[in-house]
Amino acid sequence: QSGDVVGKLRFLGNDGANGRTAASIVANVDGTPGTNDMPGRLVFQTTADGASTPTERLRIDSSGKILIGNSASESVYGLHHQLQVEGTNGATSSASFTRNSNDANPPYLTLAKTRGTSDGAETIVQDDDQVGVISFNAADGTNKDHMVAQIGASIDGTPGENDVPGRLVFSTTADGANSSTERLRITS
Numbered sequence: 001q002s003g004d005v006v007g008k009l010r011f012l013g014n015d016g017a018n019g020r021t022a023a024s025i026v027a028n029v030d031g032t033p034g035t036n037d038m039p040g041r042l043v044f045q046t047t048a049d050g051a052s053t054p055t056e057r058l059r060i061d062s063s064g065k066i067l068i069g070n071s072a073s074e075s076v077y078g079l080h081h082q083l084q085v086e087g088t089n090g091a092t093s094s095a096s097f098t099r100n101s102n103d104a105n106p107p108y109l110t111l112a113k114t115r116g117t118s119d120g121a122e123t124i125v126q127d128d129d130q131v132g133v134i135s136f137n138a139a140d141g142t143n144k145d146h147m148v149a150q151i152g153a154s155i156d157g158t159p160g161e162n163d164v165p166g167r168l169v170f171s172t173t174a175d176g177a178n179s180s181t182e183r184l185r186i187t188s
Contacts, residue, residue, distance in 0.1 A: 004029045006040065021054050022047050030062035069093065076144045077137050111153070129155045131166065146178045147171075156188035 007027040012019045023046045031039035039062035045054035059067040067073060069086040076084075087093030097107035111132030116123035125131065133152045137144045149172045157165035165188035171180035 001033070002029050002031055020047070020052060021045075024054050074144070077135055077147060078145045125155050125159055125164070127155050127158055131155060140178075146173070147180050148173050150180050 005026060005028055009025045010021050011023045013022045014020070023044075026043040026045065028041050028043060029039065030041035033039065041062055042060045043056050044058040045056050047054045056071065057068070059071055061067060061073065063073075063080075064082065065073050065080065066083045067086075068084065069092055070084060073080040074084060074086060085093060085095055097109065099105060099107040113125055113129060113131040114121045114123045115125055115129070131153045133150055135147045136149045137147050140146055149170075152169045152171070154167055154169065155164065156167035159165065167188055168186045169182050170184040171182050173180045
């Protein structure tokens with residue numbers, strides 16, 4: 001049944017008196033199984049300093065979503081994103097990217113777009129295609145589906161080999177509205 005443990009890998013250490021679980025990986029049924037259907041999830045747990053039992057830190061659900069800080073997928077902007085980080089403070093609801101190299105190069109957050117229909121596709125984009133969006137959403141007491149502001153990058157002309165003209169659009173949401181309006185555009 002959903003939630004049943006189908007396997008567990010425990011990592012134990014001796015605290016001087018007893019064996020204690022330092023970490024574990026638990027495999028659970030993640031939905032209703034049926035004939036030729038056994039949905040599963042993996043739950044990764046660690047034990048904090050000063051604690052005696054492990055706590056869930058990361059979950060990979062049956063749809064392949066990676067959930068950190070939450071045991072169920074949450075909708076934001078009407079989407080259940082593949083990677084979700086949720087917490088109650090800056091440390092538990094953040095991600096960081098650090099590059100340690102003796103040069104002037106930074107870490108990258110890269111968003112990419114193709115018109116392909118399978119992983120690994122290189123199908124050329126077209127004029128006005130959105131290449132990436134950074135969306136800022138806030139809870140309205142019901143959900144987190146409405147954005148406060150966004151920054152979007154789109155193709156701004158006819159692309160070709162080694163030629164992908166782009167534009168940035170900055171949008172904000174007015175008081176009383178539930179969708180963002182373009183406020184600034186930087187063209188190619």
